[in-house]
Amino acid sequence: MVKVTTLKDVAKLAGVSVATVSRVVNGHKAVADETRARVEDAVRKLNYNPNSIARSLVTGRTDAILLYIVQEDPIVPTTWSYELPIIQGISDFLRGKSWELQIIMCSNREFQEPGFVNDKLDRRNVDGILVISAWTVERHVVSELKKRQIPYILVGCNDPDGKSPSFEYDNAAATKALVKHLRGLGHTTFGLIGGANDQLHMQDRLRGFEEALESSGLPLWNRLIKQGNWAVESGYSCMKELLSESPQPTAIVCGNDHIAVGAMQAIRESGAEVPRDYAVVGFDDTIVAQVATPKLTTVRAPLQEMGTMAVKALHRALTKPESWTPPKVVLPCEIVLREST
């Protein structure tokens, strides 16, 4: 192993005690200018870098945060397009902050398993926790999260009581806006094709859909609401079903862009055309929405911003705990109008 320089080496070279070097390194004021200069010189000469492990042992801080990335099992492509922007947002903020980011990827099943969170936290020392998930975080998991007495923030999800510090975006409002847009186009019969409906996002989108129809005085036909998964194929087969229902919906609200693309395929096969005969809207504004023919009207969620805001809040919790109040933020989404409506 290569010999690495320590405080002691610097102290010897500079002709001072380790305490003084430590003070200089940590920027304490009570150091004579002349001494400081000498120490800094030695630090540079020896290329000294504090051992973060040793420092952590005595300070109790680690300057590290842990990120749980909770995923579907098995992974589907949409999983990734959801998470990466968030991680990007987190990472962007951390850049230049000299904070460590540790990550754990796991399935939602694992994550909700009693003891899982505990076990992982036992094995690492971190100052704060971030959780990216699309599912409700059950109470027993929250209590494991809380046990450590370190700040945690849920990103894109919440606990059953909505009490945890969290950053989310407004799926219901976005869906309402979509319905409003479609009504403005003259549509009165609506169908919905959902994705994995154990996920919070889908539940909220469905809720928004139902409330929007209700508040518009439009009828809500249960048989025009289909539930599948997030895949293109699911959208395709659900749309096939919808095409054989009566009354026929002319506006199809889809759980995500992939479903919408599948739905459009089914419509095309039936000889009809989008948007002439049917309007189709997606969700997420993934690359798929831009590439589909016709290009999809969809919803852009502020994923990256959400990540940045969450980690910023966590950072604040760790650096200024006295003035911190746990955030509960719901961000608005943006509707992207394209050719499918």
Place this chain on the structure above:
Amino acid sequence: MVKVTTLKDVAKLAGVSVATVSRVVNGHKAVADETRARVEDAVRKLNYNPNSIARSLVTGRTDAILLYIVQEDPIVPTTWSYELPIIQGISDFLRGKSWELQIIMCSNREFQEPGFVNDKLDRRNVDGILVISAWTVERHVVSELKKRQIPYILVGCNDPDGKSPSFEYDNAAATKALVKHLRGLGHTTFGLIGGANDQLHMQDRLRGFEEALESSGLPLWNRLIKQGNWAVESGYSCMKELLSESPQPTAIVCGNDHIAVGAMQAIRESGAEVPRDYAVVGFDDTIVAQVATPKLTTVRAPLQEMGTMAVKALHRALTKPESWTPPKVVLPCEIVLREST
């Protein structure tokens, strides 16, 4: 702060010394069965968990690896679909291994900046390093990587001399296979639309393209080789240019799926049809390839497998250094035949 139990607490409760507790916790054999049982009991009662920081300080190991994720600047969607499967592969292997994964996301510009790697490594203590990148890792960066005397592995990239431990996949061979497939379909005039050509992958694909044509005795027209970026729009505009060239290529090899989709849009607009008039192939087998109309013939790279293999190799380097030889692996890709050819 919450009081956390230490070795000493356990020792007191079990009526033994801390040394004995440590032995039990670390599974040393030289402990009487009776004592072991008593200690294990105390551990359970107090819910003791070793402090990994303190342990690291004395052992010199951290059981953590650092993952550099080197990205385009600004980020494009293809970046994510490339990285996430690799990270997934890494994370899958680490699951249950009680190893920490730390990540740093940065642009290639930052990464290649002298001192950047050094600086980051100074601030963290890790046992090994993984680098995910699509660019050649310059010599001065490699030497910073090496300076720590800890194992590192490049994933999806290499240094100028090809000397670093690495896992890559064979872009050139895959492109040759594409050309062969297209020749089998009767095509004799080939065009290529490239993406960011500062990236290794694109360079290798271009090289494979050129070698394939040459070895088939087919003419290589420089003006049928267009270079843009990875975006759909770039594919679109490059294809427009190709359509005005003569001779006209009938087979278009694209740098990735997005480019291919853009190219197909341009072809469709010109009144021609894929695959009747032109064959178009992509690269990466992203969701876009499956969603496009017609569905794209493309190449699937073993991204997730590559991630797993790399971290597995690193793990081996750390646990069995004596029997370890630095890997230099190039994995084969798989051609996915669809409707665009």
Place this chain on the structure above:
DNA sequence: TTGTATGCGTTATCAC
């Protein structure tokens, strides 16, 4: 302003 000394929670090296 500076130095001495103590402790952070472990593991490892001795003795016994």
Place this chain on the structure above:
DNA sequence: GTGATAACGCATACAA
């Protein structure tokens, strides 16, 4: 088989 005890590298309370 077990128990003292010395590191590990650093920050800090206390003395000077």
